[in-house]
Amino acid sequence: RKEVEQDPGPFNVPEGATVAFNCTYSNSASQSFFWYRQDCRKEPKLLMSVYSSGNEDGRFTAQLNRASQYISLLIRDSKLSDSATYLCVVIFRSANAGGTSYGKLTFGQGTILTVHP
């Protein structure tokens, strides 16, 4: 089982639609969660952090379900400009071969969203 898995996509939705992505993680000790947006041939950019109580930023809502080990991203009133790849990122503490603690970042494979007129 992959450490982080996202909905396979792609998602094709009309403008104004509501769309939701899920991302499951396997390590129950995971500490931090994020959604990144990546436009074609560009670097990923932070969309929003995901907090335990859930958080909202305009049309975007992120939620964390620790019991079921997944995070979600909801986009309301989709715009053409929302078309992009959405990546979930999970961080958990791990230790390398020498015993040094570090934060391991794992990305989901990304979900492609296309919003059409």
Next chain:
Amino acid sequence: DGGITQSPKYLFRKEGQNVTLSCEQNLNHDAMYWYRQDPGQGLRLIYYSQIVNDFQKGDIAEGYSVSREKKESFPLTVTSAQKNPTAFYLCASRPPLRAFSGANVLTFGAGSRLTVL
């Protein structure tokens, strides 16, 4: 403004050549990462460094080498041993890890696109 600078943006390499990709950050971050992204794929970790003079292999380190002589710099060398080096390479950095915090944000450089001729 603080950020991460990658260079060159585009690079062409002949088979059998080593090339070095530069990554410089002025965010005062200790942790730095190199990822590789292939078309339609997610990000795969090549190497990471938690602190100066220390670095660890990621999931796909074969054919790559790094150094971390300065906090600000984490160059990646793609050696001739890397059989399929054509890809988009992303460097990233992160502030010190905090437990259960949305502050553990990964910041990316704009990427370097390497093509083998």
